[in-house]
Amino acid sequence: MDAAAAAALADRLTETAAAARLPASLTEGDPWRPRPFRIDRWRRDLSDTFTVDLVPLDGPPLTFAPGQFNMLYVHGAGEVPISISGDPDQPERLVHTTRAVGQVTNAMKALRVGDTLGVRGPFGTPWPVEAAFGHDVVIVAGGIGLAPLRPLIHAVLARRERFGTVVLLYGARTPEDILYRAAVTAWRGRFDMSVHVTVDRATGRWSGPIGMVTKLIARGGFDARDTMAYVCGPEVMMRHAAQALIDKGVAAERLFLSMERNMKCAIGLCGHCQWGADFVCKDGPVFRYDRVAARLAQAEV
Amino acid sequence: MVPMQDMDDLLNAHPFFAGLSPRLLEELAGCARNERFDAGDYLFQEGGVADRFYILRHGQVAVEVKAPHAGAVVLETLHTDDTLGWSWLVPPHHWTFDARAVTLVRAVSLDGVCLRGKMETDHELGFHLLSRFVPVMGERLRAARLQMLDLYAPPGLTPPA
């Protein structure tokens, strides 16, 4: 999108907001208008997945809570919701990990250091971190789902003494598809965290487990009755992982997952991201499992 | 050789046998023995006579199938406390996959011929064993179906669900 088009869109959205009689507080920060950010670092994580570090060209860095997302504008291509995957204690670098799957994300993949992106956000509900103080923490990730969970892992490790056992269970397609391999390896080496990785299929030298992440849950290693669980991955995986956690004894109201729906405005106006009674952009993306379990069981809502 | 009483305790401590009466545990112990496999050893191979099942006490076992041109493809791995093998229950009692020790494996094997003999007359034993095997089979089937969906594949590659 060029500058004129972006301005036109911003105007249109502002009118919509006025028409909807939004509280001034919501329009003050101008959530419609993308702020320009420069790509300061670009790296390839997997064949189709890459991470950019962004720094603002104007104004202060974005502070965010783990689990929140931004709308990223790629000039001439469009805008997509992407979770923030960096360390919430280091907001001066805005980190996003993206899998190139379609028009906008492929255009983003073609950008390089020095190019600019438009950023709106941060939006959405966070992973509740403080609610887990005094409890065991179980983080279950599938595929690219590790990206939205990484800020949570940073946040938990930054206050490590506040939690009981901390467990990361990660399922990837193959050993070559393990995201953030260096970080995962480092976490595995810690004495205060247990990390288990399983893959769906493997060739060659992989000597770790092969099978679904649900099997890692069944194997335990945490006190299910006193556990906060956080799940992110493809929807089918999240459904089965949530069920495996419940079967293990984790309470439905201590289980959180992050949903994905197509988005346009990202601030609860356009209805694009509607999921049952909720708008994923403002009521989510992080939901408490007991509030969405029935809906999740239905395939397409 | 583990003394009989120890084998009772060992089986009793295993989640698969949780809740069995002392009499049934004793019957099972009569068909059980301790086994050890080094990394690379096969616990059994496809086509072989399925005359036992295993309770894994320690280590990791790969369940695999030999595929043309691909060598051995690992379907899943099993770990401490998992149960391995049910072909001993189903005629013609042949293994349908290979099971290879990935690490040092300590296991208890239960002799299928011995168990089948007892189950024919001791229906209580038969009932309790089957009602423990069926959920394991169901769980493996569920996992296999999810794996088949290839959940983490790039969107273009996802097979229709």
Ligand SMILES: Cc1cc2nc3c(=O)[nH]c(=O)nc-3n(C[C@H](O)[C@H](O)[C@H](O)COP(=O)(O)OP(=O)(O)OC[C@H]3O[C@@H](n4cnc5c(N)ncnc54)[C@H](O)[C@@H]3O)c2cc1C
């Ligand atoms: C809150 C939130 C957070 C997210 N966080 C991340 C993140 O951190 N990293 C990340 O990589 N992605 C994330 N996503 C997903 C990301 O937003 C999408 O992948 C992106 O919008 C795709 O845009 P695109 O223009 O590149 O692809 P599009 O061209 O829109 O197509 C996307 C892919 O989906 C397929 N597709 C399109 N429509 C359908 C349909 N109806 N049914 C089935 N398949 C379809 C297309 O074939 C294509 O492969 C997040 C989404 C949300 C809602």
Ligand code: FES
């Ligand atoms: S994206 Fe517009 S309401 Fe959620």
